[in-house]
Amino acid sequence: MxxxxxxxxxxxxxxxxxxxxxxxxxxxxxxxxxxxxxxxxxxxxxxxxxxxxxxxxxxxxxxxxxxxxxxxxxxxxxxxxxxxxxxxxxxxxxxxxxxxxxxxxxxxxxxxxxxxxxxxxxxxxxxxxxxxxxxxxxxxxxxxxxxxxxxxxxxxxxxxxxxxxxxxxxxxxxxxxxxxxxxxxxxxxxxxxxxxxxxxxxxxxxxxxxxxxxxxxxxxxPPRDLIRDNIEAQVVEVYGEGAPDWATAEATAFAQRIEVSGETAFCYVKDATALLQHLGGRPALRTLHRPANLEDVFLKLTGRDLRD
Amino acid sequence: MGHFDYSLPSFSLRALAVWRRNFLVWRKLAIPSLLGNLADPMIYLFGLGYGLGGLLPQVAGVSYIAFLASGTVCGSTMNAASFEALYSSFSRMHMQKTWEAIMNAPVALDDVMAGEWLWAAAKASLSGVAILAVIAALGFVASPLALWALPVIFITGLCFAALGLIVTALAPSYDFFMYYFTLFITPMVLLCGVFFPADQLPPLVQSIAAWLPLTHSVALIRPLLFDTMPTNILMHLFVLIGIAMVAFWIAVVLTRRRLLN
CATH class of the missing domain: 3.40.50.300 (P-loop containing nucleotide triphosphate hydrolases)
Known part of the structure; x- marks a missing residue:
């Protein structure tokens, strides 16, 4: 054969x-x-x-x-x-x-x-x-x-x-x-x-x-390599009315990269400890902490603009 | 729009698989389809043949209904080929995306077009032959010389199927076909000697009609049904086959541009 x-x-x-x-x-x-x-x-x-x-x-x-x-x-x-x-x-x-x-x-x-x-x-x-x-x-x-x-x-x-x-x-x-x-x-x-x-x-x-x-x-x-090579390991999503202002004024001290989309700030970090501690003092801002995924890589590489 | 690929159509035996696909669909609805193809021309034939024929003396040496019957064979072959190459082919190409599915298999667009072309001609021939059979049964066919009409019917089908495929290649929607029927097919029925001898028309119109394919189909088929050898056989065949070949080539070039860019 x-x-x-x-x-x-x-x-x-x-x-x-x-x-x-x-x-x-x-x-x-x-x-x-x-x-x-x-x-x-x-x-x-x-x-x-x-x-x-x-x-x-x-x-x-x-x-x-x-x-x-x-x-x-x-x-x-x-x-x-x-x-x-x-x-x-x-x-x-x-x-x-x-x-x-x-x-x-x-x-x-x-x-x-x-x-x-x-x-x-x-x-x-x-x-x-x-x-x-x-x-x-x-x-x-x-x-x-x-x-x-x-x-x-x-x-x-x-x-x-x-x-x-x-x-x-x-x-x-x-x-x-x-x-x-x-x-x-x-x-x-x-x-x-x-x-x-x-x-x-x-x-x-x-x-x-x-x-x-x-x-x-x-x-x-491979999917995992793409995530590892292209993006920070952790994502903290910060929601709320004050989120965009907070992102421009303060977030840069804690996050390697920040993307703002509407009322949400996506903070990309290697280690989220300091950022989460800081956010603990801001009860007006809601947060979601998660590992980075393929969608984050995709959006980083192709942008957040709508394609129609 | 993209570039034109003017190379001559090149097709393989896979064209037959496309032909067989259409045949299988037709076979499921063969009886209503055949009756539909027969009903319309028969209504005209008997309505005008007896109604108008009663008022007329002989036309071109035969009874009016016999004259009309021979023209109807040509006219319905043209109509059937045109309907198939326009509405049915367009459905398969544009609405159902059947051609797209076929081209994902080892079948080229030229094969698809060849299969569609031969199918439309075959279906039109069936329609022409069905009418020929009916009028023969009614005694309007003079002799076995009429059997020579069979290949001419098929060539007529090829000619109008190829012309129809050009229109399909250009059509944005079904509405577009109305132009072709009103500006091309309907005038041809009136100018090419289906209902009355074309020499009744003014000379200018006659010289235009001489260029229309249906004229040549009628010039061959009518004498054959009345036991006479047609004159200028080669010239008429050359025109019909020539138009069929050139029109098919144009249809392929236009469809390549539409689908392969």
Missing amino acids: IVNLTSPLIVTELQKSYQGKRVVDGLNLELVRGECFGLLGPNGAGKTTTLRCCLGLTAPDSGDITLAGLPVPQRAREARASIGVVPQFDNLDPDFTVAENLLVYGRYFGMSDADIRPKIAGLLEFAGLAGKENANIRTLSGGMKRRLTLGRALVNDPDLLILDEPTTGLDPQARHLIWERLKRLLSQGKTILLTTHFMDEAERLCQRLGIMDAGRLMTIG
Whole structure:
């Protein structure tokens, strides 16, 4: 047996502009076989465009992409034969039943009906849709549709799964079920590339994360390393009417870094003892003391401004 | 907007998977779909054929209803191809994002377009052939020479499906298709000899009509149904096939710009 150790996806100096606006700006990325890699970024960071370039659905302005060992976009069609894709918005075929969706999708991979039909029950089992073979797509809940889309992406038994915001719009129960399934796929040795803006999703699933903003990868590494390397260990959140004034006048003596957002001051500190002692004497200010997390890193690197 | 990729369409056998997808959907609703395709032209055929035909002497050497029947074969093939390539393809491309899903598999946009094109032509052919069968059963078809109309029906379907796909590539919404139907399809029905011989029209209008694809379809199909060899066969075929090929190429270039940027 030949074990394929080459990276399923290598991206070098990827650039892509739309109407003069640079959407992807010199992105470098190399997936490790068997890992779950998360691209984390605010809306408009260039995540979806990056994925579209990697799949050969849009031509980059410059840079190199190797998907499944093949150059993209030149040989994208062949490369996609060993990839499974879960798009951001469900595009299941509403004219078909659940089982027909899988059958017809398998045909796009050049599989014969005789190859696909025996796989359908297993895929539906995996998607938690056993017994729904003949259900109409319109009768499925949002979570069921997502799971069927995931099952559909597995019809060709792909090596690499690419998921664009796989749990956006799902309730917590449905999200947990998707996460559990993705972990199962990882344990089977599949490689996963996903985009998300949910920190808990990134932290739970991904061995490595890249935080993306304005078309660039700001940082890349395992979630814990990102927290350790990019931000102070402790956060004290200070709320109340006087919080912003207090932050500018006094907090700098106790905190390495302070961010004010509305009525809240976020104090980032290596050691919170002195700050908490000081705040003990200010009963008008409410406080929350917690360890720094991925969201703090994300907000530090991408800013607190709204992206719409 | 992005750049144009003018390279010629290049497609693989995966186009057939796209064709089969549309066929499977159609098969579920085959009977109502076929009846729907037949009902409208039949109402016109009998309404005008008997109503108006009673007032008319022979038209171009045959009874008016027989004249109209042969034109209706061409007109309904055109309509069916146009509806499929406009409304149905647009639904799949824009509303349902079916094409997007397909292109995540190893199927290129050119394959999707080729599958859609051949499907719209096939569905239109079915519509044309169904009408041909009905009018043959009613005795308006003179001889087995009419079998040669079958490939011409398919080429007519290819021609109008490709033209329709151009409009779909440019359409922001369904409303856009009204322009195409009112400004292009409806005039063609009136100018190209479906309802009356085009030589009834003023010379200027006739010379415009000579450039319209439906004229060439009618010029081939009508004589075949009346047991006559059409004249200028190669020229008519060249126009229909030429328009089909060029229009498909333009549709592919425009759709690439729309979806692959």
